Amino acid sequence: MAVLQPLIDLAEVCYAQGIRHVVISPGSRSAALTLAFSRHRGFEKHVVMDERSAGFIALGIAQQLNQTVILICTSGSAAYNYAPAVTEAFFQQISLLILTADRPQEWIHQLDGQTIYQAEIYGKHVKKSFTIPSDYGHKDALWLINRTANEAAILAHSKPYGPVHINVPIREPFYPENAEELIPSADVRIIKKVETESTLPVETWHELLNEWDDAERILIAGGQHQNSEILNLALSKITEELDVPVVGDSIANQKGNQSFITYQDLFLADADTEKLRPDLLITYGLSFISKAFKQFLQKNPSIRHWHISEDSHVVDTFFSLTQIIPVSPDNFFSSIFEKIDYQLFVQGSDPENDSSYKKTWTGYDLKAQSLLAEYLENLSLLNDLTSVNFVINSLPDGSQLHIANSMPIRYVNALGNRVSHLEIFANRGTSGIDGCVSTAIGAALINKKTTFLLVGDVAFLYDRNGLLIQPLPDNLKIIVLNNSGGNIFRMIDGPASLPELENYFETRHSFTAKRTSEDSKIEYFQVNDFDGLEREIPLFLNTNKTSLLEVFTDPSENAKSWKGMKSYIRSNW
Structure with missing residues (x-):
């Protein structure tokens, strides 16, 4: 009998945790995992023979759904071929759950085929790496496997999202007989984590609004970010009604307003950068493409720099970071506009920041746009x-x-x-x-x-x-x-x-x-x-x-x- 019940139950845990897509690369040692997921009727399965491609296909699926996608591969170098996609998912904060089949621990470095050091194979490029037991005889081993499956699924889809790895040593035999059915246990335990939304206390908002009021030149800059109508609407209101320039590379997906600054890569090398230097820089999102923009902010650091991020890492690309604000950009920019707009309404006043600062950025942007159009026409x-x-x-x-x-x-x-x-x-x-x-x-x-x-x-x-x-x-x-x-x-x-x-x-x-x-x-x-x-x-x-x-x-x-x-x-x- 080769029905490995804990692995069948692992698939059921993943389904109960909301995972629906599995990318599978064929292999023998991974047969028990493949069958557990392929025979489960709740998953959409994608078969990709090359693990390097499989990793990126899973990344593309997870990127679109904003949900966790499972990867399954056999033991040995197959697991290493996931590494480029796992690394990309880690830095792009995309949720993957990687299940790598493995030989039992005692066979590592014993000249057995397809056997390498797989525990923690992805190093620091996963949120966490687990290895489950290969022997299922003791109730504590079953408890650990269930707990690990729940924890890994929860962790992959906890902000900031990212890849999580479970290494799965599997003993032979692992192919079931034709008549054997793969049915989840009736008492599979599911551990849920309540979702919350990060908010800022009133005292923090008062401090932030005071810093905003003290700044004459305020600049908002977006790094890589998926398209968000809520965010773009808030940024449009801020740039139009508060006269704050909003800058973003193409991957920032800032849409719906012609006032957004988009040609910074073309004009910053020739601009009077002193006129463009911000007092308060507010950034959100991930990486920036424009080398000219990064160098401009590094050479002309702002007095204060807020970074809007639910990430736990301290990212100080521009040598000026003073505040990490752990809320979503949608939440932050919508809220700060509402608070400033209400404050101005109550006071019956106009924004105190320097409106000519936005005009300077816009003037440079329009000039670069015009020159590019002339050049392309010729x-x-x-x-x-x-x-x-x-x-x-x-x-x-x-x-x-x-x-x-x-x-x-x-x-x-x-x-x-x-x-x-x-x-x-x-x-x-x-x-x-x-x-x-x-x-x-x-x-x-x-x-x-x-x-x-x-x-x-x-x-x-x-x-x-x-x-x-x-x-x-x-x-x-x-x-x-x-x-x-x-x-x-x-x-x-x-x-x-x-x-x-x-x-x-x-x-x-x-x-x-x-x-x-x-x-x-x-x-x-x-x-x-x-x-x-x-x-x-x-x-x-x-x-x-x-x-x-x-x-x-x-x-x-x-x-x-x-x-x-x-x-x-x-x-x-």
Whole structure:
């Protein structure tokens, strides 16, 4: 008999804790886990043979649902292949529950197959790591397994969200007989955690409002954050009625107000930064893309800096942090506007902060926007910058755009509010190129929206195994910028001038996405010039199945246009 009842009950605990999606990679040692979840009727199962892709597909699903997704793999190096996705989920605060099958403890380092040191394999990149017993004979072992399953599920979905790992040593035999049923125990114990919403005491609000009143120049800056109508409405009211500039990269998803500052990446290098330095900086969200913005705040630190975050880490990116305010951005900005607005109404007064400060930021933003438009209008050749601009303007309102790292995210960020009609996602937790295809696949499996991925050729080739999932979602559309290598190394100082550029940095290649598309039954389009792009983009957008548009560009022309854009803005400032 090989019915491992505690593992069947583990699946039931996860279901009772609200988990509904499981991403499974095939393997033998993990058979008992796979069967426990696959035979449970409450889960939606996704089978992905490559664990590295599986991790990112799970991340994409969890990112869309804002719920925990389970990963299951066999023992050995399979578990290590989850590491890039686990790390990204940790820094992007996405909820995953990783179940890695393992050999029993006594067989580690005894030359047994698929046996490595799996306990705490992900180090500090998980919220917590557990290893459950491999022997189920004692009631305390059963108690521990049940308690661990409940604790891990609760922890993964407690703010800040993140990955949690359970290592599961499993003894043979672990395949049930054909006639054996896998039924959860009647007395499976479920431990629930009551959800609460963080609020600030009245005394704290008084202190914060006093600091607000003392500041003449107030700047709000958003890092990576999912689109939130509540947050964007509150920020719109603050910038319009209180004359406070609101700045955000494309991944901040600040929508619905043309007053938001979006071209900071283009103008801060040439602006009079003393005029833009804040007295009070209020930040929220995760990472910022714009290096110019980060350097500006690091070189011009604010007197006071509030960071709105329910994270327990002290994040002091700009060398100026004075207050961590542990509430959600939705809650904070909605509340502070209401309190200030009421205070001004009662006093019959106008805001005391310097309204010219917002005008200065807005003036720089509008000028950068105008210069960028002039520059783009004068470009006649197809290159990465012009093709991204054309594609972005062609995408329908409300679409999701997933963006790979390296140059694609930089192109999009430079386009400022030209992407405000799109919901933006990018793996900026670690900012690696791995997993971008798989993440977009995971998102498209769930969101039922038209889901676009903008990706460079190297990142696409690096993550092709995500396309092995069957069936691929019909709502997924991929745009590949193929410049035959890692074109970013022509853009940045250092490698661009080295004789080793092509061989050791760009790693030139002759691969295309055509055969990959054929193998994956993806409808394929390719363009080499503007006429081709204008002709093919409507066909690409109107297909009702998974499709891929490959845009071929010249790396030297790409570098010329990117550097030319910055030179044009600088020389006309």
